[in-house]
Amino acid sequence: MILKFIALLLVCQLVGEAFVVWTGLPIPGPVVGMILLFVGIALRGGIPQGLGWVVDGLLSHLSLLFVPAGVGVMLHISMLREEWPAIVVALVLSTVLTIAVTGLLMTKLIGWVQRRRGED
Amino acid sequence: MTLDFALGDIWVYLSTSPLLHLTLTVLAYVAGDWIFRRSGQKAFFNPVLLSIVMLVTLLSVTGTDYPTYFEGAQFVHFMLGPATVALAIPLYRHLRLIRQLWLPILASIVLGATVSVSSAVFMARWLGASQQTLISLAPKSVTAPVAMGITEKLGGLPSLTAALVVLTGVLGAVIGAGVLAVVRVRDDRARGLALGLNSHGIGTARAFQMSDVAGAFSALAMGLMALTSAFVLPFVLRWATG
Numbered sequence: 001m002i003l004k005f006i007a008l009l010l011v012c013q014l015v016g017e018a019f020v021v022w023t024g025l026p027i028p029g030p031v032v033g034m035i036l037l038f039v040g041i042a043l044r045g046g047i048p049q050g051l052g053w054v055v056d057g058l059l060s061h062l063s064l065l066f067v068p069a070g071v072g073v074m075l076h077i078s079m080l081r082e083e084w085p086a087i088v089v090a091l092v093l094s095t096v097l098t099i100a101v102t103g104l105l106m107t108k109l110i111g112w113v114q115r116r117r118g119e120d
Numbered sequence: 121m122t123l124d125f126a127l128g129d130i131w132v133y134l135s136t137s138p139l140l141h142l143t144l145t146v147l148a149y150v151a152g153d154w155i156f157r158r159s160g161q162k163a164f165f166n167p168v169l170l171s172i173v174m175l176v177t178l179l180s181v182t183g184t185d186y187p188t189y190f191e192g193a194q195f196v197h198f199m200l201g202p203a204t205v206a207l208a209i210p211l212y213r214h215l216r217l218i219r220q221l222w223l224p225i226l227a228s229i230v231l232g233a234t235v236s237v238s239s240a241v242f243m244a245r246w247l248g249a250s251q252q253t254l255i256s257l258a259p260k261s262v263t264a265p266v267a268m269g270i271t272e273k274l275g276g277l278p279s280l281t282a283a284l285v286v287l288t289g290v291l292g293a294v295i296g297a298g299v300l301a302v303v304r305v306r307d308d309r310a311r312g313l314a315l316g317l318n319s320h321g322i323g324t325a326r327a328f329q330m331s332d333v334a335g336a337f338s339a340l341a342m343g344l345m346a347l348t349s350a351f352v353l354p355f356v357l358r359w360a361t362g
Binding site for chain 1: 175190194196203209211213221223225228229231241261264273277279280283285292302303306309310314315317318346354
């Protein structure tokens with residue numbers, strides 16, 4: 001039954017939100033809910049078929065879900081008019097750096113792990 | 121009663137009902153997605169970016185304010201929470217990849233996340249961005265639902281974060297392959313990991329165009345990035361913004 005798994009997602013989120021309010025940690029409640037669901041699945045040792053369907057349906061159009069918030073930039077247009085050069089430069093530079101550093105480190109470490117395994 | 125007057129009546133009725141802006145949100149996304157597919161799935165024609173531009177233009181032209189729009193759009197927005205919880209499933213599916221390469225993956229995620237946050241925050245601060253912008257900018261590489269949650273908790277602007285996250289995703293998907301070629305990274309596992317870490321879901325879509333291996337590593341990087349950032353970023357940011 002599909003409804004059962006929708007309820008499961010909501011319960012995980014609700015517990016996550018309650019946990020965050022209770023502890024006062026600066027972590028989003030749904031992320032705590034995600035960890036709860038993850039631990040549950042890991043303990044169970046697999047994903048129930050119905051849950052897989054619900055999740056794939058929900059996530060197949062995930063990017064639609066951040067459109068309403070994104071439209072909210074219209075509230076900050078005057079601020080953006082002043083700060084856009086700083087934002088654009090930071091985004092471009094940080095993207096180039098992040099991709100280069102991550103890709104290079106991962107390549108080096110894969111090579112290192114494989115060489116070590118070859119020697120063992 | 122003239123036709124003009126009747127249309128005016130209908131408009132007054134519809135514009136106060138949440139249904140209108142809910143429908144417009146979904147329609148704008150469908151249109152954006154159609155353009156994206158027609159372009160041959162080029163990252164530049166990102167459906168989210170297109171629909172945000174369409175909706176902001178429409179709201180400005182009709183003189184509609186954001187709270188009125190959000191009364192309808194909130195039903196879509198609300199689904200972000202359950203969707204974030206649901207991200208546990210793809211993360212679990214891709215976790216088997218970690219078994220052989222856990223050290224390279226975890227080390228690259230930690231260093232990549234540090235570079236992503238610190239380079240953006242330091243550069244923007246140096247160029248005079250406000251504190252609120254810095255907070256909103258910091259989680260730019262984290263998948264949007266989690267990034268917005270982080271920003272909200274830290275006193276930034278979730279809506280600005282949503283736009284910056286999408287921009288970062290598009291930017292990485294467009295220039296990522298070129299950057300990786302310049303620094304001579306050819307391993308698909310490394311290429312996928314780098315794209316997913318910087319550009320979350322949008323980078324993952326691009327990585328799947330390279331190969332299934334790159335796509336899987338990208339999806340894994342996106343999940344781990346979201347998880348680590350939610351816990352580590354508040355503390356890194358407190359340090360970086362002094």
